Amino acid sequence: GESVGLHLPTLSVQEGDNSIINCAYSNSASDYFIWYKQESGKGPQFIIDIRSNMDKRQGQRVTVLLNKTVKHLSLQIAATQPGDSAVYFCAETDGAAGNKLTFGGGTRVLVKP
């Protein structure tokens, strides 16, 4: 498959370690945030979301943290596996502006065996 992003920030992680991917957003009116995973040659796949009235949400092996004060979002992946190797995008939407989804630039995660 074709690489999604050749010049993206890259996070190299040892298999079994935890990964933390960070995302800064600029629109203080954004009220809904999503993390997507994109593997080479595929479309983005929904991982987890969080609304602005929350600061933490947990899924299976993933946790999203939202800090509205500094407009920062993070995705934590527990016990990273080779299948987690992909590009991860954060996305945000502002309900007052029509709910248009705006994607960030992405981070590539490489899991080393």
Add this chain to the structure above:
Amino acid sequence: EAGVAQSPRYKIIEKRQSVAFWCNPISGHATLYWYQQILGQGPKLLIQFQNNGVVDDSQLPKDRFSAERLKGVDSTLKIQPAKLEDSAVYLCASSLVVSTDTQYFGPGTRLTVL
């Protein structure tokens, strides 16, 4: 449940030619989106339909891009004439109703303009 289908998967054309992409959303999804993803960047929304009406086309270059969803199901995106900078992956996504519902993406069409 079948996912979002797109065709073709790859297309190579010369500049000034025209090209069309097709998308079939998940059954029952009222909202359909077309995104452009340039290599190394996140997807950028081009146009959003709810049923067969346009909700947002503010970032669609209307002098060369057009899209339609005539029967509220399938959609086509056309570029005429293509420019070198149109080289990108064109992603289609669908959601049940509004864009805060989970958007499910298709595999995309990789367009190369020579």
